Amino acid sequence: MCKLRPMGSFTANAMLDRMPCLPLVCATTLFLTSLSGCASSPQKGEEARHNANRVKAEFLHAWHGYERYAWGHDALKPLSRTAHDWYGESLLMTPVDALDTLILLGCSDEAYKTRELIATKLSLDRDVYVKNFEITIRLLGGLLSSYQLTGDPRLLRLAQDLGQRLLPAFNSPTGLPYVFVNLRSGKVRDPITNPAETGTLLLEFGTLSKLTRNPIFYQKAKRALVETFKRRSPLGLVGSSINVETGQWLDPDSHISGGIDSYYEYLWKCWLLFGDKDCLAMWRASIPAVNRYLADETSASLWYGHANMGTGARTATTYGALDAFFPALLALSGDLDRAGQLQASSFRMWSLYDIEPELINYRTMQVVAKGYHLRPEIIESAYYLEHFTHHPAYLDMGDKMFHDFVRFCRTDAGYAALDSVVTKEKRDEMESFVLAETFKYFYLLFAPDKTLDFDKVVFNTEAHPLRRTW
Numbered sequence: 001m002c003k004l005r006p007m008g009s010f011t012a013n014a015m016l017d018r019m020p021c022l023p024l025v026c027a028t029t030l031f032l033t034s035l036s037g038c039a040s041s042p043q044k045g046e047e048a049r050h051n052a053n054r055v056k057a058e059f060l061h062a063w064h065g066y067e068r069y070a071w072g073h074d075a076l077k078p079l080s081r082t083a084h085d086w087y088g089e090s091l092l093m094t095p096v097d098a099l100d101t102l103i104l105l106g107c108s109d110e111a112y113k114t115r116e117l118i119a120t121k122l123s124l125d126r127d128v129y130v131k132n133f134e135i136t137i138r139l140l141g142g143l144l145s146s147y148q149l150t151g152d153p154r155l156l157r158l159a160q161d162l163g164q165r166l167l168p169a170f171n172s173p174t175g176l177p178y179v180f181v182n183l184r185s186g187k188v189r190d191p192i193t194n195p196a197e198t199g200t201l202l203l204e205f206g207t208l209s210k211l212t213r214n215p216i217f218y219q220k221a222k223r224a225l226v227e228t229f230k231r232r233s234p235l236g237l238v239g240s241s242i243n244v245e246t247g248q249w250l251d252p253d254s255h256i257s258g259g260i261d262s263y264y265e266y267l268w269k270c271w272l273l274f275g276d277k278d279c280l281a282m283w284r285a286s287i288p289a290v291n292r293y294l295a296d297e298t299s300a301s302l303w304y305g306h307a308n309m310g311t312g313a314r315t316a317t318t319y320g321a322l323d324a325f326f327p328a329l330l331a332l333s334g335d336l337d338r339a340g341q342l343q344a345s346s347f348r349m350w351s352l353y354d355i356e357p358e359l360i361n362y363r364t365m366q367v368v369a370k371g372y373h374l375r376p377e378i379i380e381s382a383y384y385l386e387h388f389t390h391h392p393a394y395l396d397m398g399d400k401m402f403h404d405f406v407r408f409c410r411t412d413a414g415y416a417a418l419d420s421v422v423t424k425e426k427r428d429e430m431e432s433f434v435l436a437e438t439f440k441y442f443y444l445l446f447a448p449d450k451t452l453d454f455d456k457v458v459f460n461t462e463a464h465p466l467r468r469t470w
């Protein structure tokens with residue numbers, strides 16, 4: 001059982017009654033289990049049901065803002081009520097990223113309309129250089145997950161087309177992928193990358209291989225993961241920046257934050273989804289070093305900071321919104337004790353300004369980067385911890401975070417990031433992961449456990465549930 005540390009003014013409620021049914025109307029599905037009169041969840045009660053409905057209503061508010069002001073574009077700018085396309089022309093980033101959330105939340109009309117938009121309008125034959133990592137986790141992951149949820153073969157065909165167009169990214173001397181690849185010509189550029197970008201590809205490329213029975217995708221992404229791992233230091237740590245042509249590290253700073261984070265996530269999750277023993281071995285060879293050199297206990301709190309990959313010496317005592325994914329990964333891999341402690345720290349960080357700063361110094365508890373990008377990681381971790389411990393503290397944590405999220409970030413057209421958690425000044429940004437991840441994890445945290453069979457899916461790093469259907 002996880003030990004929860006005191007969480008300031010946060011008070012946990014008593015365990016609530018059995019969960020009444022929450023109506024869900026879902027499309028054809030392979031792993032939603034609550035289609036006809038959902039089963040009750042003994043851990044979640046009336047308040048959680050109420051919160052799940054609130055989350056769904058707010059998700060739809062944001063979605064309808066996108067529909068009204070940015071339909072067919074990559075993203076909504078929620079203050080100016082205009083559209084934004086990442087590469088000057090749309091790759092339907094928000095629709096593809098959000099489709100499985102629409103399905104999971106039972107928004108069947110919106111899901112149908114979105115699926116038709118994607119199936120009839122998404123063209124990947126574009127003369128644009130795209131970021132291999134972002135397109136893989138958002139578009140490829142989204143297409144594969146929605147294909148598994150709907151069985152619509154058009155989505156798998158798009159995923160296959162996209163996978164083929166991304167493959168040239170791996171044509172470096174080391175097998176580590178270039179940062180950018182041109183979707184039409186296959187030309188590549190930008191050899192300086194990081195472990196998150198080289199090692200967060202196998203869940204999506206591997207699933208594509210399994211579903212199309214073409215091993216090439218698995219092989220390329222697995223090699224990139226292994227080549228990253230092979231370059232770990234004798235201590236077992238990886239750095240922040242690497243050249244894919246030489247295989248040399250350019251920055252020895254090691255951490256679990258953005259740029260490395262999901263590399264660790266995929267070591268464990270690729271073992272879970274594919275039963276790949278090499279991934280398990282790489283996880284086992286890595287995680288002790290992370291817990292030894294990056295974990296930092298300060299005045300009864302657990303944090304994870306930065307260290308030099310070669311010496312293990314502490315280089316920074318910063319932790320932030322992106323690091324907050326780690327309790328979920330610790331919980332998923334069985335370390336509920338550390339997971340609970342670290343989640344309590346993340347929640348302390350959130351509670352400093354009643355919304356989450358991008359980065360703090362956990363020694364001084366001063367904000368280092370004051371933006372809030374509507375990130376999902378801390379909510380993802382609350383969801384995983386609630387799932388594994390059934391501790392009502394995580395529902396209460398989610399209740400407070402959702403309340404703050406709505407209070408400070410809601411706009412007439414959707415949800416807006418904050419320029420500053422101190423002043424709460426908004427910025428004109430609503431990334432596609434807000435609909436793919438943030439709302440999805442809020443919803444799953446409160447919804448009946450059987451809304452989605454947690455044990456049958458592995459979420460990619462963009463919250464797209466993938467299932468071993470092969």
Ligand code: DMJ
Nearest residue numbers: 262375376377433461462
């Ligand atoms: C998402 O695109 C993914 O979760 C990624 O792994 C990290 N950054 C964002 C969300 O914060």
